[in-house]
Amino acid sequence: MFISEKAPAKINLTLDALYKRADGYHELEMVMTSVDLADRIDLLSIPSSAILLESSSGLVPQDEKNLAYMAANLLRKKMGIRRGVAIRIDKKVPVAAGLAGGSSDAAATLRGLNRLWGLGLSLRELAEIGSEIGSDVPYCVYGNTALAKGRGERLQVLPTPPACWVVLAKPTQGVSTADVFGALKVDKVKRRPKTSQMIDALYRQDYGAITRLMGNVLEPITMHMEPDVRKLKEKMYQFGADGVLMSGSGPTVFALVDRESRAKRMVNSLKGFCPQVFAVRMLGNLNKTKQNVIVQA
Numbered sequence: 001m002f003i004s005e006k007a008p009a010k011i012n013l014t015l016d017a018l019y020k021r022a023d024g025y026h027e028l029e030m031v032m033t034s035v036d037l038a039d040r041i042d043l044l045s046i047p048s049s050a051i052l053l054e055s056s057s058g059l060v061p062q063d064e065k066n067l068a069y070m071a072a073n074l075l076r077k078k079m080g081i082r083r084g085v086a087i088r089i090d091k092k093v094p095v096a097a098g099l100a101g102g103s104s105d106a107a108a109t110l111r112g113l114n115r116l117w118g119l120g121l122s123l124r125e126l127a128e129i130g131s132e133i134g135s136d137v138p139y140c141v142y143g144n145t146a147l148a149k150g151r152g153e154r155l156q157v158l159p160t161p162p163a164c165w166v167v168l169a170k171p172t173q174g175v176s177t178a179d180v181f182g183a184l185k186v187d188k189v190k191r192r193p194k195t196s197q198m199i200d201a202l203y204r205q206d207y208g209a210i211t212r213l214m215g216n217v218l219e220p221i222t223m224h225m226e227p228d229v230r231k232l233k234e235k236m237y238q239f240g241a242d243g244v245l246m247s248g249s250g251p252t253v254f255a256l257v258d259r260e261s262r263a264k265r266m267v268n269s270l271k272g273f274c275p276q277v278f279a280v281r282m283l284g285n286l287n288k289t290k291q292n293v294i295v296q297a
């Protein structure tokens, strides 16, 4: 039997770090939404009890260190399953980008194997298992728009923003999430996102307020480590973005744009400066338009 699952990227409309916890992690509050830039996970039943994994990208581990492999292995252990599976990852989401590509692959593997193996687990149960693999996995199990608290395991579903274009640009140089959090001084943060106002704006479907309220306390830190983040932000505003923010720990920067013509112009203008540029829709908005992807450069 063969099953395919989409593993979409996420962007952070807000990311706040409230304090550093005893376990070394930061207590977070983030509003995230999924976009139509996705990996594809193919799952094929095989006669042996092995977990086989291959990916179209040389940038991710092709063995038991891959988050999709870890998800399959953990699910098997939890459910006492001996069956094997061949996992193939068609990688489209930039790696180590602040877009949760690996977490989404793990989440899609959990959803897919739940179907392939007929386990009948709920999304809540899959999210709980996923939380042992990575902070963003519980959110990625559900996808769409949500408030995530704690390390990301406490989730509240939110309305998707009004239809608009999301232009994503990933600078060539990556950053380490550990280094970014390591440089964060929570008591010295100058500007915090107003998370509750963002939630109200989402319920009101107030696009202008959403673009004004976007904020990420990690942005100034990553910007300092990777100057292209600032350059991309400036260029996106220059090309007519309504709001611009770095996603997660970065270094991907995204712009919200309400007009398709402007999104197209922005993609064409950024392509010379940045190799990975995309213009996509948010997932909850997919049915509101015919054309969902302008460019996948």
Ligand SMILES: C[C@@](CO)(OP(=O)(O)O)[C@H](O)COP(=O)(O)OP(=O)(O)OC[C@H]1O[C@@H](n2ccc(N)nc2=O)[C@H](O)[C@@H]1O
Pocket: 024, 025, 026, 027, 028, 097, 098, 099, 100, 134, 135, 136, 150, 151, 152, 177, 178, 179, 181, 182, 247, 248, 249, 250
């Ligand atoms: C920041 C977020 C936002 O969605 O993701 P990205 O989109 O950039 O990946 C996540 O919280 C990324 O969480 P997670 O996936 O656990 O990050 P890891 O790479 O495991 O974290 C590496 C290190 O960063 C620090 N870290 C991470 C998460 C957190 N809430 N507090 C921390 O202090 C810890 O020192 C941890 O050991």
Ligand SMILES: Nc1ncnc2c1ncn2[C@@H]1O[C@H](COP(=O)(O)OP(=O)(O)O)[C@@H](O)[C@H]1O
Pocket: 059, 060, 061, 065, 066, 067, 068, 089, 094, 095, 096, 097, 098, 099, 100, 101, 102, 103, 105, 106, 177, 248, 250
């Ligand atoms: N399936 C996977 N896809 C992407 N990265 C993976 C995967 N499995 C393991 N990794 C590792 O996880 C790290 C974080 O990758 P990724 O999830 O793309 O980052 P981010 O959460 O910042 O977008 C990378 O160093 C990568 O090697």
